[in-house]
Amino acid sequence: MSAAGADSPGAGADPSAVLRVSVAGKTYRPKGLEPVEAVRDLAFSVRAGEIVCLIGPSGAGKTTTLRILLGLDTDFTGAVAGAEQAGIVFQEPRLLPWRSVEHNVRLGLPRGKRRRDLDALFERLSLTPWRSRFPGALSLGMQRRVALARALAGSPRVLVLDEPFVSLDDAAAAELRALVVDTVDAAGMSVLMVTHNVGEAIQIADRLLLVSRRPATLVADIALGRPRPARDRAWADATRTSLAGRHPEVIAD
Ligand code: ADP
Ligand code: MG
Numbered sequence: 001m002s003a004a005g006a007d008s009p010g011a012g013a014d015p016s017a018v019l020r021v022s023v024a025g026k027t028y029r030p031k032g033l034e035p036v037e038a039v040r041d042l043a044f045s046v047r048a049g050e051i052v053c054l055i056g057p058s059g060a061g062k063t064t065t066l067r068i069l070l071g072l073d074t075d076f077t078g079a080v081a082g083a084e085q086a087g088i089v090f091q092e093p094r095l096l097p098w099r100s101v102e103h104n105v106r107l108g109l110p111r112g113k114r115r116r117d118l119d120a121l122f123e124r125l126s127l128t129p130w131r132s133r134f135p136g137a138l139s140l141g142m143q144r145r146v147a148l149a150r151a152l153a154g155s156p157r158v159l160v161l162d163e164p165f166v167s168l169d170d171a172a173a174a175e176l177r178a179l180v181v182d183t184v185d186a187a188g189m190s191v192l193m194v195t196h197n198v199g200e201a202i203q204i205a206d207r208l209l210l211v212s213r214r215p216a217t218l219v220a221d222i223a224l225g226r227p228r229p230a231r232d233r234a235w236a237d238a239t240r241t242s243l244a245g246r247h248p249e250v251i252a253d
Pocket of ligand 1: 028029030036038056057058059060061062063064065214
């Protein structure tokens with residue numbers, strides 16, 4: 001059976017899904033080099049209000065999958081739906097260095113909405129004092145916050161994050177993570193986050209999608225069950241050990 005069967009058969013048609021992706025295949029064909037098969041039979045959906053973490057080895061095809069589902073790469077076989085409702089935070093903050101923080105955030109909005117009131121958003125992300133500063137004056141953690149603000153400015157239904165807390169120290173990552181969770185919960189937004197950090201995923205996700213090494217294929221779709229506020233250290237450790245036992249190829253102990 002194809003790996004697409006690992007997702008429930010009806011998932012592609014789930015009416016409560018805000019984002020749906022079904023990639024039969026994606027192969028890069030760089031000129032003069034061997035083709036690279038990046039994704040094969042990878043299908044899943046993200047439902048309203050749900051936080052979903054996609055976990056897989058480095059080089060598996062995770063960023064490729066995000067680019068496809070966002071409509072940034074159309075050279076694949078399969079189908080996607082919901083991209084127009086997504087706000088995106090890439091691994092690199094991708095800010096324009098010659099524009100202020102405020103301007104960078106507003107550039108995430110469609111032209112007609114650039115003047116909208118963003119006071120509450122800047123305040124929530126503790127960016128108010130930095131609005132007129134330039135990205136070069138900011139730490140990586142603050143730059144990530146600006147990238148997050150830019151993604152949130154248009155009030156998307158789903159926030160898509162590609163390894164957003166990488167290279168931050170533990171405290172800065174934890175702070176930003178809590179900020180993301182509080183913000184999306186308050187807004188009833190969904191999240192699809194790619195992460196390497198299994199502990200982080202277990203803390204914040206409602207559901208985990210595990211993908212194989214390249215070509216990325218769905219290995220498991222796991223609902224974590226326990227409500228987020230009730231997740232203590234012992235539960236997280238036990239969950240991780242059990243996952244590592246069942247999927248050692250994706251999750252190291
Ligand atoms: P991940 O995000 O899981 O680390 P990527 O989706 O970035 O992985 O990449 C998957 C594979 O596709 C890697 O082997 C990468 O080198 C290759 N790849 C990514 N982008 C391109 C490209 N534009 N041309 C050729 N190969 C690419
Ligand atoms: Mg990547």
